[in-house]
Amino acid sequence: MHDQALTGMLVLDLSQGISGAFCTKLLADFGAEVIKVEPLSGEPTRRLGPCLEDHPGPERSGTFLFLNTNKKSLTLDIACQTGASIFKKLVKQADIVVESSSPGVMTSLGLGYEDLEAIKPDIIVTSISYFGQTGPYRDYKGSDMIALALGGLMHVTGLPEREPLKTGGSQAEMQAGLNAAVATLTALYCRDVSGIGQHVDIAVVECITSIMEATTMMHNYTGQIRTRNGARHHVAYPSTILPCKDGYVHVHGAVHEWERLAAFVDEPRLLDEELQKAPRVHADEIDALILPWLMQHNKQEIFAMAQLWRLPFAIVCRVDELLDDPQFSSRDFFAEIHHPVTGPIFYPGAPFKMSETPWQAGRAPLLGEHTTETLGGRLGYAEDDLVRLGELGVV
Amino acid sequence: MPRLALEGLRIADLTQVFAGPYATKLLADMGAEVIKIESCVRCDRPHGPVAPGTGMFPDDKPGDEPYNRGAYYNELNRSKYAITLDLTHATGKEVFNKLVKVSDAVVENYSARVMKNFGLDYGTLRAIKPDLVMVSMPGYGMSGPYRDYVTYGTGTEAMALCSDLTGYADGAPLKPGIAYGDPTGGMFAAFALLAAIRYRNKTGRGQYVDLSLRESLIQMFGDAVMDYTMNGRVQRREGNRHPSMAPHGCYRCKGEDxxxxxxxxxxxxxxxxxxxxxxxxxxxxxxxxxxxxxxxxxxxxxxxxxxxxxxxxxxxxxxxxxxxxxxxxxxxNIRQILANPHFVSRGYFENVFHSATGTYPYPGVAWKLSKTAGSIHRPPPLFAEHNDFVLGEILGLSREERDALRREGVIGDEPL
The missing domain is CATH 3.30.1540.10 (formyl-coa transferase, domain 3)
Structure with a gap:
């Protein structure tokens, strides 16, 4: 196996749930050795749906399998003293620790940043929590939707006349994982250059507020409070989702594309100056002029024809349309990964293609699969030590 | 100890609009020296006027220099330097190549064919700077039948399950209230760049990163893909419902909205x-x-x-x-967030003075690094603000040489 971009980096992943797992997936998929330190019963994501054939089991969660590719699994009870001291031995060899417990928990276990820094001065500890390690809401309970609500994205998602809406999936958790991964590499760069480690505090809510697309500046400038716009972009128009003969398409026409758009949908009334001057205000009229043409065509032909006209239309794809998508096929996007319980399954592949150190596919670990390797091989525990630790319920 | 984590990392930034500038904003706040290269003819800035009520300019007034006052530009390009350069001009390319020679990375998010048309594709730039890291981030990637297709972040949302899975259970597909594909792709690009730099620091080898906004965005919906590939299930929109939690929703309270x-x-x-x-x-x-x-x-x-x-x-x-x-x-809503005691206590928003607009709170840095905290350490750059600094001090061009570039129209001080 060739070296990857992050080969040689050891990451201890204590995190539970989606955000931390996504952070360390990105590190593992690009070469870091990630050891997932799981409670003896397994990290809770192992029980998250969707499950293979809808039967739950520690090796059957699609969410877990996707989020834990290329990692190793060590079962270790870090809440007991023996477990904590074994974990500290691993920290001495590690570059990075990722954790997502409630603020204060790591410190109460004697495993806070200061404790770990004392044994490994240049360690990087990345902590992910819903509200951050400080502040009046620090100990509040969070969830994906809670972070979308407090962070501002929920208020602007949905229809104006209905309740605010969460984004599909677990986007706040995923955003936090992505931010944590970039922040961790930032800290790693700093350590490689200057030798200092540090504590990285990621608050899920701030990850959401950070992507709010000029909402703060627009409020600064005019006092305007953005609210919900359905599928419509809040400034540019047309930029929306409209139905067509066999589904939905994303329709887009910037100012410099208006004439082309009017010709494309064969609707000269779109050239009306009033519409062009304030398109967002006339969104209903614009939609009504475009709709009849869309309803006569299906989504594939609308997409292909629009692109011939250099109009940035797109198809609202469903998941069953993606595996055969010609672009994905041409770029070998989906990766078939074998796993002893599921057999071969297609997973989303590389998020980006690196010319020298490409993304590599590898399955998620079985629960405790690498316990012996890690404690025996890495830390030098003898076989009867491991048996004893097992009997004590430490591993 | 360095003051900022990414001190010493220099990035030549050709990105425009949202996804690319978001990527380089993350790195700039953390201390990378990001030099944004803009064209006088097609700059990444508003020319004004725009429709009233859009909040694009202070008090909706474009003013004499609309290109220095845009809401998007200023939010996304703080902490960066800005120069102008005509990359279609032979001398402009020469200056760009000089900059590449002393940079660690180039980032661009043009359509797939543009850099090649400029004669500035990775193969050419690598000849100038052998360990260069370059990140391209077009919508659909640098190969395949959709390679030259045009899209914005909003289009990639439609193509990558985001629209299909966002909406009320009984309604049409919607979009998140922002162009979600853009910052998401931007974060993946920042990750790719830092990973490639780490490899270069270890091995001395640069590389090229081909990032499709669509392929990065679909990662965020991996569980829905798995439900289909494992179980054949096509997940549908569920509003605010959760697959197992209840109650799980958004409920009306006293008062408007x-x-x-x-x-x-x-x-x-x-x-x-x-x-x-x-x-x-x-x-x-x-x-x-x-x-x-x-x-x-x-x-x-x-x-x-x-x-x-x-x-x-x-x-x-x-x-x-x-x-x-x-x-x-x-x-x-945004007004409540700005005043919220938790955000205030953590110092999330940073007040920034900018000479063309005044002082406003800007959304800050989402990651708190305990020893090298990032920050908005310089205001968004005015148009062409750093022509003399970058061309003079970094590239060593004399005043006469810079004046000659101005006369030839290779650099300029105002958008055309």
């Missing part, structure tokens, strides 16, 4: 919720005993919760429930 989000994950939280609503009897109701039973009676449950939340302000509901140990949050 006032809402609270509540997410109850287990029986303990449910019982605490009933006590907090002062309805202990509900905790005994058979319909709502156990998560799966609550989930099946979700509509009844939502109605009961709604009857209670309507009588209170969302901030009040959040505090009552959080005190009781139930996850809840007011659905905040």
């Amino acid at each position: 006032n809402w609270v989000a509540i997410a109850v994950s287990d029986d303990q939280e449910w019982q605490a919720f009933c006590r907090a609503m002062d309805k202990p009897g509900l905790a005994q109701d058979n319909r709502f005993t156990g998560a799966s039973s609550r989930w099946r009676h979700g509509d009844d449950l939502d109605q009961l919760v709604d009857e209670w939340t309507r009588r209170h302000d969302n901030d009040e509901v959040m505090h009552i429930l959080q005190e009781a140990g139930v996850p809840a949050a007011a659905v905040l």
